[in-house]
Amino acid sequence: MQTELSKKLGVEHAIFGFTPFPAVAAAISRAGGFGVLGAVRYTAPDDLKRDLDWIEAHVDGRPYGLDVVMPAKKVEGVTxxxxxxxxxxxxxxxxxxxxxxxxxxxxxxxxxxxxRITGWMEQVARTQLDVAFDYPIKLLANALGSPPADVVERAHDQGVLVAALAGSARHARKHQQAGIDIIVAQGYEAGGHTGDIASMVLTPEVVEAVAPLPVLAAGGIGSGPQVAAALTLGAQGVWLGSIWLTTTEADLxxxxxxxxxxxxxxxxxxxxxxxxxxxxxxxxxxxxxxxxxxxxxxxxxxxxxxxxxxxxxxxxxxxxxxxxLGTPVGQIVGRMNSERSVQAVFDDLTRGFEQSVDRINRIAGRSGQ
Amino acid sequence: MQTELSKKLGVEHAIFGFTPFPAVAAAISRAGGFGVLGAVRYTAPDDLKRDLDWIEAHVDGRPYGLDVVMPAKKVEGVTxxxxxxxxxxxxxxxxxxxxxxxxxxxxxxxxxxxxRITGWMEQVARTQLDVAFDYPIKLLANALGSPPADVVERAHDQGVLVAALAGSARHARKHQQAGIDIIVAQGYEAGGHTGDIASMVLTPEVVEAVAPLPVLAAGGIGSGPQVAAALTLGAQGVWLGSIWLTTTEADLxxxxxxxxxxxxxxxxxxxxxxxxxxxxxxxxxxxxxxxxxxxxxxxxxxxxxxxxxxxxxxxxxxxxxxxxLGTPVGQIVGRMNSERSVQAVFDDLTRGFEQSVDRINRIAGRSGQ
Known part of the structure; x- marks a missing residue:
């Protein structure tokens, strides 16, 4: 499952996995995907350092990334x-x-x-970045708008691609103007902050809005057919968050x-x-x-x-x-019915993807495939 | 674009078009899809008869269907x-x-x-059916739950397949138990009555819930990549309504x-x-x-x-x-930016579908395709 973006990042499958758990992030990358560690809970730089060390020791040299929560707008003079x-x-x-x-x-x-998310997280995120840029991260994602220009520049200087989440074509174009490299199109069905436009409509709309910038589809993806559908819609990869919450490597x-x-x-x-x-x-x-x-x-x-x-x-x-008792999670939760290893989830995704490609070829009358 | 269902109905493409306009319904069937005339506005049987005559004269012998609004529950003794x-x-x-x-x-x-939709539409729908069963309709769809058992039986006696809309796997299973032949899985992004679950999640969930019953995906579909994505998710066809509203054959x-x-x-x-x-x-x-x-x-x-x-x-x-001024319409309205003929929309759907199949084959490394 190879797209221009997966080739650029050197991963076998165009499957990006966002997770707050280092063990899950490392397992995703080891399985041939691209693990992205959510950093928002690391208020102490040493904790982040410890977990990035752990990932380095367990990722078998595969690429991985970091997701921060950095508000686009600074709140000045307010405590x-x-x-x-x-x-x-x-x-x-x-x-x-x-x-x-x-x-x-x-x-x-x-x-x-x-x-907690506050308007004061930029400082925290900057300390996280000071730590993370000492590691060979290949991707920096931001969940709250485009990161500040100097952060984008610093990432690019270090050869790190920058991704940002968008819930509409308008937001995606703003990211593009801010020099972002990858848009994560976050559909209505996704877990966490999300807009009102569903993935079936949002993905191709964002792809067309920011072309040739690569787009990852997020929201409603947790099976091979859904991976195939998202890539069919023009995405260069899929961004999955919820599905990992019930893996054996996760620790809720x-x-x-x-x-x-x-x-x-x-x-x-x-x-x-x-x-x-x-x-x-x-x-x-x-x-x-x-x-x-x-x-x-x-x-x-x-x-x-x-x-x-x-x-x-x-x-x-x-x-x-x-x-x-609750947690951010997408509509895909209906498909999370047993605890499985990250590798088992991954195998299900890649096998289901291949079967879906078989299926669409049969429908298209390309029987030789 | 052939599935078991499209073969059974004798259409070239597994694209179903719902429309209140006879000219649109006939044009969809002539283009190689399956036109479905929405009957809800025909309170006078003669008007429906006139428009079905018109379709018969303009459909070139291609198959078509009828969509009624027949409440599952009767309201007795209330005026x-x-x-x-x-x-x-x-x-x-x-x-x-x-x-x-x-x-x-x-x-x-x-x-x-x-x-207007009321709880008293069953009588009206029955007069519509009395008219419609004199025509060679191949499909009867109901937009409000499963139709009454005797209607399903009458349709089956005449060799007419019965479809019903569902917004959840639970509703779909109820339709299956009522002897319905085809489930239309209506996603959150669809126009008109719709549930909360988006097509990316709903389509495969309904497909799995009612297998081997065929499922049509509805909601968020108005381009070739979206058709391909829906079929990739396991649907045996797509059900499009909004996209025809701005065709030259439509008359708003x-x-x-x-x-x-x-x-x-x-x-x-x-x-x-x-x-x-x-x-x-x-x-x-x-x-x-x-x-x-x-x-x-x-x-x-x-x-x-x-x-x-x-x-x-x-x-x-x-x-x-x-x-x-408004109208029921889905999120796909963002893609309806010019008045085009039904044939032009159809060509765009089928050409885009083929390009999407090419794309997913490239991603899957099946380069010979």
Whole structure:
């Protein structure tokens, strides 16, 4: 499964796997794909260094990349405390009441709330980049708009390709103007932040909008036929995130969450502002229902919502409070029905791809194939 | 472009075209596809008879079908007047106020409001079927659940295949149990009534759920690569509706609406309950915005909403009140940028399909193809 882009990056298959887990990223690259480590949770540079060392030791020399969350716009002269002060008391009370209703325990004294997206992540992302550029990464992806011009330049100076996510042709063209090398077209069905346009429509639209720039299709892809369909639509590769969450190499730190993912159908996700204030697809839970309830207080805009719920989400995850327990995941969750190794997922993708090519050749009357 | 189903129906290409316009339906069949005439607007049997006669005279002996709107559940012992009485006065006032705000003129004295979906359409659909079964139709499709058992039986007795639309694997399995022959998997991106699951995920899920029943993919398809992608996902054909709305053979009776469709991008539709009370994708207009506004009265459930807005929609269409003027259409509207003949659209689909097969063969390293 070879495209111009996969050849350029030196991978066997044009399958890109985004994951927060170093073991998954390394396994994807070892299997012949391109593993991309999500760096957003690494607030301490040493933790990132440790995990990149681990990948280096386990990737068998195969190429891999890094995904950061770097806001396109800087927020100047405003502190996190200023923004905390903008959160209405009624919303804070709603969080307290909802957690109390479900008996969610408090974090331990001094225990920090987990990951949150804020407008202040550029500094954190820059420390991540200072670490990452010491490693032979081949791709730098950004999940929030185009990265700043100096970051794109630094990447290019080091021979690193830069990718950025887009949910519309307009966004994709903005990335192109910012010197981005690869557009990840993120369809409606994808997990995490996503727009309203489904992959079947978005992929070819973005391909045409930014040609000859290569496009990766993201959203709704977790089987060989879906890989083949995305490449048929003009993508030079596929970008898969959700499908790895239930691999044996993944470590969600929550058996209950893994169970929920394995049991969920394609209709069990929702595109909700509950997590960050921007629409992000995730498991539908009583937590997202509470935020999406027209009789509730509703969500706040980014970055307020993320600040508001950060501690609550950490508590729900730590104590595995089942009705509230969720995670960003795409509609492909309906296909994640057993824990498999990354290699097994990969074999399924490549075998299914070949069978789909057989199928379309039969339909096209090219029987010799 | 041949599948088992296209062979069974005797068509050259596995492309099914749904349209309310006889001239479009006939042109699709003449071009080598399978034209399906939407019958919902034919409240007078003679009108349907006239248009089927016209198709017979213009289809060059090619096969074609009919699409009806036949509710799965009958509403017994309730009259339309009973239901009219259930509409809150505040909602009626909201319709009046909104029309007044935009200066929408009244219909002429005695002029009837146009089409509306109600729970009472079974009788109308049955009179349509009484007419249609006198013609050599090869397919009967139903847009609202499985048709009643006796209708399925009557179709089968006459050698007519029965198709039904489904937005989830669960719905598709219900159709299968009802003896339906073909499932139309209607993705989120489709025009008209549609569920929440996008085609990339829905198509293979439905294919697997009802195998070996043939599945047609609907939603987001309007170009050759999209046809190829849908067939790659396991569909035995594609079902296209929106793309024909701006063909030269279509007759929307509204140049302003045609202009709006040609100008609209893929992000200019919305899945709204404004038209019927169930989520249906349509052009986003100030009319849908008014109904979807959290500060407005909100929509009523089907069939109340359809009854409530029927006259208003007719007035908006008749007088082409631009900010309110809309129509059901899918996200593929972003690709409908010029008026073309049905044959030109068809040539684009089949040529693009062949190019996409070439492309996927190159990616798969089957260079001899």
């Amino acid at each position: 996190e405390a200023d923004v905390e002060a903008m959160i209405p008391e009624g919303h804070r009370q709603f969080v307290k009441d909802t957690l109390a209703k479900y008996g969610v325990p408090e974090l331990a004294e001094g225990e920090a709330a987990g990951w 730190h929550s058996p209950a969450l893994t169970e929920k993912l394995l049991a969920a159908g394609s209709g069990d996700t929702v595109r909700s502002r509950a997590l960050t204030g921007k629409p992000a697809r995730q498991l539908r839970t009583e937590w997202t229902d509470a935020w999406d309830d027209p009789n509730g207080p509703g969500t706040l805009p980014m970055p307020l919502q993320g600040l508001l719920v950060a501690e609550a989400v950490s508590r729900i995850q730590k104590y595995e409070v089942e009705p509230l | 339309e007047a009973d239901v009219e009485a259930m509409i809150p006065e505040g909602h009626r006032q909201f319709v009046k106020d909104t029309l007044a705000k935009y200066g929408v003129p009244e219909l002429a004295e005695g002029e009837a409001a146009g089409w 009776h509204s140049p302003a609406l045609t202009e709006k469709l040609l100008a609209a991008g893929s992000g200019d539709t919305v899945r709204s309950r404004a038209l019927t009370g169930k989520p249906a994708r349509q052009l986003r207009t100030e009319w849908t915005d008014a109904w979807d506004d959290p500060n407005g009265p909100g929509t009523l459930p089907m069939p109340l909403q359809g009854l409530l807005v029927a006259e208003a929609v007719s007035r908006i269409q008749k007088y082409e009140v631009e900010p309110l």
